[in-house]
Amino acid sequence: MLSNTSKYAIRAMIYLALHTPSVKKIGIKQISGELDLPAPFLAKILQVLAKNKLLNSSKGPNGGFSLAKDASKITLYEIIRVIDGNDIFDQCLISMRTCYEEGTPCPMHFRYESVRNEIKKMFQEQNLGGLAEDIKSQEKIFAL
Amino acid sequence: MLSNTSKYAIRAMIYLALHTPSVKKIGIKQISGELDLPAPFLAKILQVLAKNKLLNSSKGPNGGFSLAKDASKITLYEIIRVIDGNDIFDQCLISMRTCYEEGTPCPMHFRYESVRNEIKKMFQEQNLGGLAEDIKSQEKIFAL
DNA sequence: TTATAAAAAGATTTGAATATCCGAATTCAT
DNA sequence: ATGAATTCGGATATTCAAATCTTTTTATAA
Secondary structure, eight states: OOOHHHHHHHHHHHHHHHTTTTSOOBOHHHHHHHHTOOHHHHHHHHHHHHHTTSEEEEOSTTOEEEESSOGGGOBHHHHHHHHHTTHHHHSOTTOOGGGGSTTOOOTTHHHHHHHHHHHHHHHHHOBHHHHHHHHHTOSSOOOO | OOOHHHHHHHHHHHHHHHTTTTSOOBOHHHHHHHHTOOHHHHHHHHHHHHHTTSEEEEOSTTOEEEESSOGGGOBHHHHHHHHHTTHHHHSOTTOOGGGGSTTOOOTTHHHHHHHHHHHHHHHHHOBHHHHHHHHHTOSSOOOO
């Protein structure tokens, strides 16, 4: 469903939301260390998120990343679209060429459409603020 | 969501269902030609489906593949499980290690669970017989 | 019984996603 | 100013799914 890249992006963004706004900036090393993700790869991903205005980044000592807007205003849908593009939200389930033409939908087309809409809605409804809240209210210590 | 391999498998199985039971066996060349899929790759896939009792295969002249049971008795769920395994039906949406342990579900866990169940239900409810019927009832000529 | 047509099986290649590396640019603190 | 810490950007390496190739096995038909 989601690429590794998207998954990492989401987890990193949630991590940032968890520590926002008390801390302003967090560096790659800390994030990748806490989430147990490969640092150089995560760096690339955050770079893309920054270029797409979901993150602010600053270089130099005490540099790092911070959410570019209020955590409650960033949805998983935005993150996924930036990283993976729109494919999961509009591609034919079984990759039939003619499914995109008029009058020849694939046999799963309409049945899948409602599921696809559910998926899209799920991602659109989840924002980093809410997810961070959920984590904070959990009993056990949370290891992202 | 689905691997190419699964998509090809599904399309080939639907193709067989469309021509069953009037024709008994169909060869790789015909299927790959009609569906515009790479023949050697499709051969591998059908091999796996045959090994897992979803297809019958016979070698030699006039050999080929046929559905191992009535089209209405083969669901997409079975096909996907044979090819891709169970991952899409049980993996954590964001691949969090702790999501499989007690008390530390990922923040998307419960929200995703219902969507995942929808997906599973969709695949379990679709059988090759029904899909083939749908195609036959379409107005335009259908190019799988 | 032999030639042929097909699938099976295994080895290899390709390509895209994933991951790493390194030099450049930027910022901060001294 | 200088050095150190950090992200940036481009190039490179690795891995795995996807695709191909080659040889073997089996079945059919002449």
